[in-house]
Amino acid sequence: MPTNIPTDRSSLSLSPARSTTQLDSAILTTPFTSRARAEEVIEGVDLTCRRAVVTGGASGIGAETVRALAATGVEVTIATRRPESADPLVREMAAVRSAGRVGAAALDLSDPASVDAFVRAWAGPLDILVANAGIMALPTRTLTPGGWEMQLATNHLGHFALATGLHAALRASGSARVVVVSSGAHRSAPFDFEDPHFERRPYDAWAAYGQSKSAGVLFTVGARRWAADRITVNALNPGYILTRLQRHLDDDTMRAFGVMDGEGNLKPPPFYKTPAQGAATSVLLAASPLLDGITGRYFEDNQEARVVQGDEDRAGGVAAHALDPEAADRLWEYATAVNRTA
Ligand SMILES: NC(=O)c1ccc[n+]([C@@H]2O[C@H](COP(=O)([O-])OP(=O)(O)OC[C@H]3O[C@@H](n4cnc5c(N)ncnc54)[C@H](O)[C@@H]3O)[C@@H](O)[C@H]2O)c1
Numbered sequence: 001m002p003t004n005i006p007t008d009r010s011s012l013s014l015s016p017a018r019s020t021t022q023l024d025s026a027i028l029t030t031p032f033t034s035r036a037r038a039e040e041v042i043e044g045v046d047l048t049c050r051r052a053v054v055t056g057g058a059s060g061i062g063a064e065t066v067r068a069l070a071a072t073g074v075e076v077t078i079a080t081r082r083p084e085s086a087d088p089l090v091r092e093m094a095a096v097r098s099a100g101r102v103g104a105a106a107l108d109l110s111d112p113a114s115v116d117a118f119v120r121a122w123a124g125p126l127d128i129l130v131a132n133a134g135i136m137a138l139p140t141r142t143l144t145p146g147g148w149e150m151q152l153a154t155n156h157l158g159h160f161a162l163a164t165g166l167h168a169a170l171r172a173s174g175s176a177r178v179v180v181v182s183s184g185a186h187r188s189a190p191f192d193f194e195d196p197h198f199e200r201r202p203y204d205a206w207a208a209y210g211q212s213k214s215a216g217v218l219f220t221v222g223a224r225r226w227a228a229d230r231i232t233v234n235a236l237n238p239g240y241i242l243t244r245l246q247r248h249l250d251d252d253t254m255r256a257f258g259v260m261d262g263e264g265n266l267k268p269p270p271f272y273k274t275p276a277q278g279a280a281t282s283v284l285l286a287a288s289p290l291l292d293g294i295t296g297r298y299f300e301d302n303q304e305a306r307v308v309q310g311d312e313d314r315a316g317g318v319a320a321h322a323l324d325p326e327a328a329d330r331l332w333e334y335a336t337a338v339n340r341t342a
Pocket of ligand 1: 081108109237
């Protein structure tokens, strides 16, 4: 039996947002293992009449997120730089009986004008926003025309502008969820308020990626201000998944990561997940009734993560620096200010 069957928007109701950060609450556990696939964690859920946006939804984890959400009846907009790149997935889902309609719209997160155009074109309530798009470890310091470091611009500042621009649409949902796809890389790089764009310190591809992913977690903490609007915001680490994300890594790094053999063949090690497994935590946070009212938290392997100091044991967890409410508010102000001048 479906567990959650809204037949029209007026029948949708969720409990009020509970708690703000993991620091002041018990850890949330679910029955799902780290290997559960996206469709499994929302089996039986029916979200017909709901509407979702998935950034970067034409490939990798995002595409699996789109498949699983659309299968519950959600109408999904894939927000992508080249909408035509989503055509195969749009066609695929059009052939799935009872799936929600899947379409695509142009969005370049590194371009404030593109984010603005997407926001302006959006009409009506928005129930689910999955901030999934991302780039990783650009080998050289790359700046947007506005002078922002490209990973920070794409992974966080663009998503911040998108989510805040869509705030009225999320509020109009009456029970909206924002899901931020972060990474375990956040643990090694707190947000550097003195030099976020690597103007003074030497550029480091991993520090830039990690910082942008810390920013995503801090956003979920800063978004506690949206709880009264019945908008919940949670972050996650999808785990290790071989996708196009690794395209900027050279062969030596790929070998060091254990995903390439001596002959240059891609061969993910056993601890790597498939994209469908990698999308499970995104989908859990976006659509599972288990997450009703939960906000400001960080998950990995389909469970809420424990708090750790930095990246000392590399075994997972969410770094305390990414849950710091003062840093979260400071980053919110910073992102608001830079987006205003963009
Ligand atoms: N694959 C992993 O092992 C892994 C681990 C941790 C976190 N993540 C995160 O998961 C998310 C999805 O990554 P993936 O592994 O599916 O890789 P992917 O490269 O398949 O997906 C990333 C998507 O983001 C889109 N994108 C990039 N720049 C954009 C821009 N400026 N505007 C709009 N869209 C843009 C790409 O077109 C692509 O569709 C990313 O945020 C990534 O950081 C992935």
